Amino acid sequence: MKKYSFSLYTFIVVFLLGLLSCDVAFAQKKKKKRKKKAKDTMVVSIEEPSKKDLRKAEELFVYAVNEYLLEEYNQAIELLDKCNKLNPKDDGIKYQTALAYNKLQIYQKSNQYAKRALELDPDNKYYYKLVAQNFEMLSLYKDALGVLEKQIEVTGDDEEAYFQIAMLYLQMGAPRSAIEYFDIGEEKYGINDVIVRQKQRIYIRLGDLDAALNEGEKLINAYPDELEFKYSQVRLLLGNNKTDEAVEILEPILKNHPNEGTVHFLLANIYRNRGESEKYYEELKVAFSCDDTLTDESYNILNGYLQFTYNDKKRQEAEELINIALESHPNDDRILSLNADFLVSQKQYDPARTFYLKSLKKNPNNFKLWKQVISIDWELQQFDSVEVHSDLAIEYFPNQPILYLYSGTAKISKEDYEEAVVMFNQGLTVVVDPSLKTDFNAQLGDAYYKLDEVQKAFNKYDEVLKVDPVNVYVLNNYAYFLSLRKEKLEKAEEMSHQTILAEPENDTFLDTYGWVLFVKGDYEKSAIHLKKAADISQSATVIEHYGDVLYKLGKVDEAVDQWKKAKEIGGEVSDHLEEKINQKKYVE
Structure with missing residues (x-):
């Protein structure tokens, strides 16, 4: 009777495509029977699976792989369990089950299936690798080493296996053994910059600088046209005060590649280390004028200058360097934002916002810059811009509650209260910070009141005061509306x-308190607080309120003077102010 199981070919095709027909054949060479180890907890059916079971297993396996590709690992395992029961001797099913448990970080369970897959197909190097990975995640480094060494013995040389063994030795605190395996891999497969860098880090930790430099030299000799390898060697030399040797490497590069910005940045570092500040600055100007891609180090230099813009010389240098960088890198989003930062430091908010927006046009996935733009909008009291930029930012950062707060508050300022309520309620679905939640509820209270949904407004205020009983903003508004x-x-x-x-000394709070007393009919006490508010306020409402209480105290001429003053100031006043002035009497 012909034996059916997953072929490796079938497994790979199914894994990559995920949606195969259920007519894929199960065909694989017969495997030698092996004795089951005592410690294995899995049970293997003695009977061969029927063709019907094999077809069902194949069908379920297709769905299981789909779930795996969708990262629904628990669902994949449920289907794979059924596959294992239907076709218990298939290594492909075992391996896929092990992968799913590995993704769930259930490494013990993963290894049960991975080891069983390896027993069924001892020539498959990927099974070895998964077993070794699981051992590593369980901190069983010696076991992982044994598996990888066995893999090399059975399946032949494998560059990745040598690298994994070396990294395991590092985790075991055996750096010399790690280097030994890195060397074996290098001898078999050639010089690899990743391995060289790793060996350099090990040698530096061991205090063997010469060996680290020798590794760098070896890499340079192997790839003489690769400038980055030379730059790395220079950085290592400079980090260990070997300036002369660094210059020896840089001089021929400078001669052959005079427009390489990295060369000039490295030379600038040398001049700085020597205390030659003028040469350092001149070299920086050349470096930023080059059109090759800027590095993190380049941006850090400009950021460093921005920390000292209070110093006239540093401020002028910062401005010059940024302008040079802008000219040579006009589309670099980080340079655009750095220029905006500089303009903010000089309180040039409007042009700063322009450059932030240019930067965001290049790279809109920068939450910090969106906040900067909206903060400038707010500083300039341009609430239309606050609304537009907040709503744009929400498209990229829908889980940032502060954006909803900005947007909703801007909508309140535009008297678009219904939209404000929508925005605040959306923000509440993503807010986590309790203090921020109180801000949302406070603003919702204001919006509901303006929509004449008074009870909703007061409920929101009460909700805030339960968690923040001294929230003066809510206390003031709640009292005033009452x-x-x-x-x-x-x-x-x-x-x-x-x-x-x-x-x-807050004129708004004094005005509210005085007005509450006015409504209660306590005019003498009201006048004390309203006068204090009027003396320090430029609000027409406050001045008008003071006139109202003066009238109630029989001081008609003084009341009219205050009403006229409120009219001159303009802004938010009562609908009856003109009538009060003309009739010289208080109108409710």
């Missing part, structure tokens, strides 16, 4: 009094 409605005036007075205790 006074306008002439409701719960004792509660309004108590809340408003808390605000002036917290900030006794």
Whole structure:
């Protein structure tokens, strides 16, 4: 009777495509029977699976691989368990099951299946690798070493295996053994820059600088046209105060590649280390004028200058270097944003915003820059821009609650209260910080009140005060709105009094407290606080309120003077201000 199982070919095709027909044949060479180890917990059926079971296993395996590719590993395992029962001797199913458990970081279980797959097909190097990986994740480094060494013995030389063995020795605290295996891999497969760099790090940790430099020299000799290898060697030399040797490498590069910015940056470092500040700065100007790609080190240099813009000389140098960099790299988003940072340091907010937006056009996935733009909008009190830029930023960062807060607040300023409510409620679905949640609820309270949904507004205020009972913003607004409605005036007075205790010179809080007292009919006490507010305020509302209480105290001429003053200031005043002035009397 012909034996059926997954072929490796079938497994690979199914894995890559994920959606194969269920007619894929199971065909693989017969495997030698092996005795089951005592420690194996898996049970293998003695009977050969039927053709019906094999077809069902194949069909389920296709779905299992699809789930795996979708990163639904638990669902994949459920299907693979059924596959294992239907076709218990197939190494491909075992391997796929091991992969799924590995992804879930259940390494013990993964290794049960990986080792069984390896027993079924001892010539498959990928099975060895997965077993070794699981051992490594379980910190069983010696076991992992044994598996990889066995893999090389059975399947032949493997560059990746030598590298993995070397890295295992490093984790075991045996750097010399690691180097030995790196050398074996290098001898068999040639010089590899990744391995050379790793060996250099090991030698430096061992305090053997000469050996590290020899490795770098070996790499340079193997790839004489690769400038980056020479630059790495120079950086290593400079880091160990071997300036003369570094210059020896740089001089021929400078001669043959005078427009290589990296050469000039490295020379600038040498001049800085020598204390030759003028030469350092001149070399930087040349470096930034070159058109090759800037490195993190280049941006760090400019950032460093921005820390000292309070110094006139440093400020002028920063401006010059940034302008040079902008000319040679006009589309570099980081240079554009650095120029914006510089302009902000000089309080040139409008042009700074322009450069931030240019940077974001090149790379919109920068949350920090969006915040900078919106902060400038807010600083300039341009709420239309706050709204536009917040809504744009939300498209890229939908899980950043502060953007919803900005957008909603801008909509309130534009009296678009319904949209503000929508935005605040969306923000509440992603907010985590409790203090930020109170900000959302406070603003929601204001928006609901403006929509005449008074109870919703007061509920939101109460929600804030439960967690933040001294939130002066909410206490003030809540008290003021109650006074306008002439409701719960004792509660309004108590809340408003808390605000002036917290900030006794705040004209808005003084005005609210005075107005609550006015509504209660306590005009003498009201006048004290409204006068204090009027003396320090430029708000027409505050001045008008002071005129109102003066009228109630019988000081009509003084009241009219205050009403006229409120009219001159302009802004938010009552609909009856003109009538008050003309009739010289208070109008409710």
